[in-house]
Amino acid sequence: MIKNFTGQHELPDISIQWNWIPFSGHWGISTSLFSLAAAEARQKQLKLNVPARANELAIQLAEFIGIPSGFEKVEPVNGYLNLYFSQAEYARRVLVEVLEKKADFGRPDRKNEKIMVEFSQPNTHKAFHVGHLRSAILGDTLARIMDFAGYDVVRANYPGDMGLHVIKWLWCYQKFHAGELPDKNITQWMGKIYAEANGKLEANPDLEAEIRALYKRWDQRDPEIVKLWEDTREWSLQGFYQIYDTLNIHFDVYYFNSQMEKPGKEIVQELIDKNIATDERPDGAVIVKIDDVLGLKKEQYRVLVVLRSDGTALYATEDLALVKQKFNDYPDLKKSLYIVDVRQSLHFTQVFKTMEIAGYNWAKQCEHVPYELVSLPGNVVMASREGTVVLLEDLISEATKRAYEVVQEKNPDLGEDQKWATARAVGIGAIKYPMQARENTKVVTFHWESALDFNGQAAPYIQYAYVRCGSILKKAGNIDINPPEISYELSPQEIQLIDLISRFSREVERAASEYRTIQIANFAYEMAKTFNNFYTHCPVLSEGEPIRSTRLNLVMATRQVLKNNLTLLGITAPEAM
C-alpha cells in the first residue's frame, strides 16, 4: 500500500522498517518517514527541510491508507506514521497466550542447536569469594537464557585442580595440619590453609625449596602425594558442590585441569611435527609464533607459549586439549562458549587460532565471552593471596540473616521454615541481581551496604511484586482463567502492563543473541515496577464485573511472566515475604 503511495507521488522506492511505537498508552507499530524524505531530496536534487517534509508525508500517507483491518487508529506524529492496534482485542490475545503457555510463555521454537557454556572454573584448594561469583552467575544465567531461547545447552565446569597453588596447599597441610579433617565450611577452611601457606612462604622464602621438592614428587607420581592430592581435591569439590547447591547452579559436565595435561602435551608434539610450533628447548620453551605462521606483517596474535622449557605443561597446554575434548564429547556442538574474565582475551584468541591453524576447523566455533572483574572500593582487585576478599559464605549468611530480620518484622506469623526459606530466596536473589543487571564489560564494585540493600532496583523488589500478585489471587478464591472480552476502557496502567508482557519473548531472544543478562534483569525490574504502579492505581477485588475478572486475569498473567523472568535469573519466587 505504501508502495502504491510512493509510486503515485513519484517518490523514491525505499524499504520500510516497522518498529514498535515507544510506549505512549496505546500500542502499535510505526515507521519513520525521515529516510524517505531525505531520499526524495537527494533524488530530486531539492533542498528540503527534511523533518517538515517527513511530517507532510506522514500526514498524506495517513490519509492515503485509511485504517487497515486489525488496527484502530492511524496517526501521523512528528514525521512518524503510527498504526495503533485495536486495544481490547490485542490485550486479550496477550493474556490468553500467557495463561495458555504458562511456564513456556516467551519461549520461541526449539532451534536444534547445541551450545556449550563453560563457566565458573574455580581453583580447588582455595577459597570461593565474591570475585568468583561473577563467572558463576553470568554463566548460569546465560545458560538459562539460551536454553529458554531454544538452544540445547551443555553446562560445563573446568576446575583448576592442579598447579603451584595446590602444591603450596599440600605442603602446608602436610607440615602443619597433617591428619586434620575439614570444617563444616569446607571451602573457607581450605582457603585458610592456602592463605597460611602463602604467609609462611612470604615470611621465609627459603621454604621455596621444599615446595619445589614437593612439586617434583607430584610430577613423579609419588603415591603418598597423589593420594593426598586426591583426598584433598575431593574435599574442595564437595565444598564447591555445596556452594553451587546454595546458589541453585548445576553443571552437566566437569572437565579438570589435571586431565588435560597429557593430551595437551600430545597436541604440542603434533604442533611441533606440523611445523606450527617452534621447539626452542632446552634454551627456550615451545612456542607458536602465530603472526609468523600466518604471514602477518602487523603484530596481532603474537606468541603463545605452549610448553615450558622443562617440558611441563602450562595453562595454554591444557586449554589446547580442552578445546579438542569438548568437540570429541559433543560432535554436534554449534558453539563452544568460554565465560572467562576479560584479562584472558588474548590468551583465548591465541588458543583458538592455534587450533584452527592445526586444522581443527571447529575452533572457529569457539568463542570467549569476556566479563570484567569484581573489585573492592578503591579499585582493589579481590585476590586470595593478598587477603583482599569477601568470602561468599560470609556474604550469603549476612544477606540471609538481614533478610530474615525483615521477614520476621513484616510477617511474624509465617512458620519458621518458611521464614528461612524466604530469607534465603531474598538474600541470594539480592546477591545475584547486581551482577546480572550490569553490562559484561563493566567492573562491579562490591560494597557491603549496597549488596545488602533490599530496596529499589533489586531482586527483592521483583520478588515482592510477585508476592503481591499471589496475594490478590489467593484472596480472590476461584478464578475463571478464561480472559473475557474486554468491554471497558483499559487504564494506562493496565495497558502498560500488557505491553510489557507482550515484549518478553523479544527480550529473551535479544539477551540470548548478545550474551547479555542485563537485558533480562532490567526487564524483570520494569515488569515489577509497572505492576506496582498498577497495584496502587487499579483495585482488583473491590471492583465489579467485568473489570474484576479482566484484572484478575491480568494479575495472573503478570505473576506468570514475573515467575518465568525470575527463573531465567535463577532467583526464587517466594510465596510470601
Next chain:
RNA sequence: GCCCCUGUAGCUCAAUGGACAGAGCACCAGCCUUCUAAGCUGUUGGUUGAGGGUUCGAAUCCCCCCAGGGGCGCCA
C-alpha cells in the same frame, strides 16, 4: 610501543542510529480504616570526557586527543 575495555545527573547504572537522554540511591515534600508501605506519588538534578567528521537525524558509527583500567614468550 602495540592491542582491548570504560568515561552519561552528587553516587551506582540504563537507553535495536530515531520521538522530550531514563531508573535506582541520596536529598526534600506527601501517601497505610481499602488486594502486604520490601510499596506509591511529587520536587530537585545533564555542554552524554574534549574536538572534528558521516547522516535528514549521533550518547550510539568513523577520526584524533584526554583520563582511568586491563593485556602483550615459559602466571593462571
